[in-house]
Amino acid sequence: MQSLSATSAAGVLLDLSGVVILLLAFACLASKLFNRYVVYYGAQSVVLSFAAGTAAVAFHSAELWILAALTLAVKGIAIPVAARRLLVTRLALKRDAAMSTGLSTSLIAGGALTAFAYLVSRPALLPHGTVASAVVPLSTAVILLGSLSMVVRRHTVAQLIGWLIVENGVFLGAITLVATFPFIVEAGIFLDIVAGVLIMVVFVSGLTRQLAEASAAELRELRG
Amino acid sequence: MTALAILVALSPLTGSAAALAGARARLAGVAQAVGAAISLGCSLALLVTLDGHAPLAGWDGFLYVDSLGGFFAMTVAGVTLLAALGSIGYVSAQEDGGELSGFQVRLYFTFFGLFASLMLAALETGNLGLLFVLVEASTLASAALVGIEGRSRSLEAAWKYIIISSLGVTIALAGTLFLFYSASALHLGSNLGLTWPYLLAHAQALAPQSLRLAFLLAVVGYGTKVGLAPMHTWLPDAHAEAPSPASAMLSAALLNVGMYAIIRFLAIAQARLGGTYPRAVLLSFGFASIVVGALFMVRRGNFKRLFAYSSVEHMGIIAVALGFGGVLGLYGALLQTLNHALAKAVLFLSSGDVALRYRTREAGQVSGLLAAVPVTGGALLLASFAVLGSPPFGLFLSELTIVRAGFAHGSPVFPLLLLALLGLAFVAFARTTAGMATGEPPQLASPYRGRAEVAVTAAPLILGLAVLLVLGLWIPAGLDAVLRHSIRVIG
Numbered sequence: 001m002q003s004l005s006a007t008s009a010a011g012v013l014l015d016l017s018g019v020v021i022l023l024l025a026f027a028c029l030a031s032k033l034f035n036r037y038v039v040y041y042g043a044q045s046v047v048l049s050f051a052a053g054t055a056a057v058a059f060h061s062a063e064l065w066i067l068a069a070l071t072l073a074v075k076g077i078a079i080p081v082a083a084r085r086l087l088v089t090r091l092a093l094k095r096d097a098a099m100s101t102g103l104s105t106s107l108i109a110g111g112a113l114t115a116f117a118y119l120v121s122r123p124a125l126l127p128h129g130t131v132a133s134a135v136v137p138l139s140t141a142v143i144l145l146g147s148l149s150m151v152v153r154r155h156t157v158a159q160l161i162g163w164l165i166v167e168n169g170v171f172l173g174a175i176t177l178v179a180t181f182p183f184i185v186e187a188g189i190f191l192d193i194v195a196g197v198l199i200m201v202v203f204v205s206g207l208t209r210q211l212a213e214a215s216a217a218e219l220r221e222l223r224g
Numbered sequence: 225m226t227a228l229a230i231l232v233a234l235s236p237l238t239g240s241a242a243a244l245a246g247a248r249a250r251l252a253g254v255a256q257a258v259g260a261a262i263s264l265g266c267s268l269a270l271l272v273t274l275d276g277h278a279p280l281a282g283w284d285g286f287l288y289v290d291s292l293g294g295f296f297a298m299t300v301a302g303v304t305l306l307a308a309l310g311s312i313g314y315v316s317a318q319e320d321g322g323e324l325s326g327f328q329v330r331l332y333f334t335f336f337g338l339f340a341s342l343m344l345a346a347l348e349t350g351n352l353g354l355l356f357v358l359v360e361a362s363t364l365a366s367a368a369l370v371g372i373e374g375r376s377r378s379l380e381a382a383w384k385y386i387i388i389s390s391l392g393v394t395i396a397l398a399g400t401l402f403l404f405y406s407a408s409a410l411h412l413g414s415n416l417g418l419t420w421p422y423l424l425a426h427a428q429a430l431a432p433q434s435l436r437l438a439f440l441l442a443v444v445g446y447g448t449k450v451g452l453a454p455m456h457t458w459l460p461d462a463h464a465e466a467p468s469p470a471s472a473m474l475s476a477a478l479l480n481v482g483m484y485a486i487i488r489f490l491a492i493a494q495a496r497l498g499g500t501y502p503r504a505v506l507l508s509f510g511f512a513s514i515v516v517g518a519l520f521m522v523r524r525g526n527f528k529r530l531f532a533y534s535s536v537e538h539m540g541i542i543a544v545a546l547g548f549g550g551v552l553g554l555y556g557a558l559l560q561t562l563n564h565a566l567a568k569a570v571l572f573l574s575s576g577d578v579a580l581r582y583r584t585r586e587a588g589q590v591s592g593l594l595a596a597v598p599v600t601g602g603a604l605l606l607a608s609f610a611v612l613g614s615p616p617f618g619l620f621l622s623e624l625t626i627v628r629a630g631f632a633h634g635s636p637v638f639p640l641l642l643l644a645l646l647g648l649a650f651v652a653f654a655r656t657t658a659g660m661a662t663g664e665p666p667q668l669a670s671p672y673r674g675r676a677e678v679a680v681t682a683a684p685l686i687l688g689l690a691v692l693l694v695l696g697l698w699i700p701a702g703l704d705a706v707l708r709h710s711i712r713v714i715g
Contacts, residue, residue, distance in 0.1 A: 120437065143398060150391065159387055166394050173401050182418065188357030195364050196390055203371055203383050210376040219380045222461040
């Protein structure tokens with residue numbers, strides 16, 4: 001496995017991007033306004049594409065350049081713009097603070113999950129001195145925070161974006177291991193995400209036609 | 225041989241092609257059944273050619289078929305054939321009845337073919353990253369099938385299914401990442417290094433701590449697709465709301481593909497960590513699933529939900545069998561996979577016929593099935609007894625093997641607990657289905673247009689039951705050899 005050392009320029013940049021991505025995941029968790037929630041997700045994807053670009057330079061990988069460009073175009077721009085349009089114009093939702101827990105509770109839980117991520121993935125698990133040992137705990141924390149947003153957010157679109165945050169976390173972990181993941185797999189993962197978002201948006205539109213606001217809280221017909 | 229493997233995965237796309245070309249339900253259904261039959265034939269031919277020889281490998285390990293993958297491919301292709309035959313009558317009746325528009329019918333067959341094809345492809349790759357990609361893609365294709373009717377209930381089920389399964393499979397991807405991290409010492413550089421056979425052969429070089437985490441994440445992640453408790457919550461909703469042939473595909477094919485992925489991780493984990501830890505993980509999730517499945521079966525209500533909880537229970541039994549381990553446990557697990565797939569396909573297909581005729585999915589509103597629709601009623605009743613493990617059907621044999629494996633495993637507590645839970649499941653399940661089969665039959669109008677459709681609806685039921693009966697009385701030498709080769713693959 002090729003791996004960068006943590007002290008090289010690219011390693012420091014990747015580490016830094018990882019930290020910013022984690023902070024943006026926290027911002028998503030804490031934002032009360034739906035607009036901002038989407039914007040934070042977009043910003044997170046832009047930083048992720050920057051990290052992919054850094055890895056592309058460091059590994060001299062043309063394939064990673066393609067992935068960085070795709071990440072920027074699809075996750076950084078297309079999905080946030082489309083989500084905003086869907087939410088604001090179609091569903092007329094400007095403020096949605098709908099969370100099933102209080103803000104402070106979910107932030108404390110987020111902090112605990114981050115600590116947990118470091119606890120599980122830090123010790124003796126990864127080779128020391130490589131950038132992976134710095135970034136993998138960060139990406140694990142982003143995965144957990146994304147799952148937490150899926151749990152505490154009530155709206156279906158918010159759950160969708162929570163899943164995308166989880167995917168960002170996995171992608172962050174994957175780019176530090178560039179030699180390991182073949183391009184066809186990375187591209188396949190990307191395609192899955194795009195197809196997944198499309199199908200989910202169709203479901204959300206269908207649910208909107210039949211329910212008042214397509215909030216997961218209304219999905220309670222099926223039980224037991 | 226490569227051509228055979230490609231045909232296995234691609235031929236179910238005939239249904240999609242017919243639907244995209246604008247065929248109506250009957251024609252698209254027939255095309256789908258022909259494609260599935262070709263796929264089944266090719267998978268059988270592939271198994272015969274493999275017959276314990278070196279596995280088929282190519283394209284840097286992206287293509288990799290051994291006896292284990294071939295066995296699962298045969299199961300999935302067989303279920304696809306049964307479900308495609310069932311689709312002809314079911315979807316035609318819904319199209320004629322105006323419940324599905326022409327567009328929805330084309331959508332149904334497009335995604336049906338895609339779903340089958342993606343699952344079969346997932347069983348034929350050695351690259352663990354590509355395995356994730358294909359499993360996630362099959363989730364998306366099947367979610368479209370679950371939501372196809374477009375009512376609020378089916379959309380709710382589809383939403384639950386897609387969001388829970390996607391998250392689950394993403395967790396499995398994180399598990400795959402940790403597996404690759406654990407292989408740091410191997411300096412994986414080429415695509416070949418990411419394949420399952422390479423990692424298994426070099427298992428001793430894997431770092432044990434991250435491998436533990438990787439295995440747990442993979443069981444939780446792919447276990448979400450399998451429907452292991454407590455990740456099973458999407459399963460009853462999706463199975464109940466999907467069109468019945470699609471429910472058959474979910475229960476009898478998709479769950480097995482998830483279990484296949486877990487088996488691949490299990491083999492690597494056992495090779496490095498020894499048996500204790502992986503077995504403990506599988507036994508815990510397995511018993512949790514059996515308990516949840518059996519308890520929820522006690523409630524009488526929607527009969528498709530009942531069958532779905534029985535799937536949770538059976539996946540739990542297979543996980544427990546893998547947890548018992550040894551030749552007996554693995555043999556029982558694989559045999560149970562095949563038998564359960566057949567029995568559950570017959571159950572869901574006959575439930576489709578019942579739902580069409582009685583216009584309800586509530587067990588309480590169905591009575592006199594045996595008198596009103598003898599073939600479907602008989603198939604439903606026989607398949608119920610088969611799925612509950614009564615002789616002379618195949619599941620009796622496989623469950624007996626699993627219980628024996630449990631006694632060989634050590635503590636008699638586990639197999640005794642398994643037997644008690646099986647008893648509970650028997651009473652809960654049979655109470656409902658026996659009530660449906662007996663009693664006064666109401667006046668029913670046939671939902672089908674002609675005798676041909678009635679016959680084609682009955683065909684998969686009789687075919688499935690016949691194979692199930694044969695497997696209960698006699699395991700063909702060829703199947704026995706395939707199972708033994710597969711066990712050697714797992715180690």
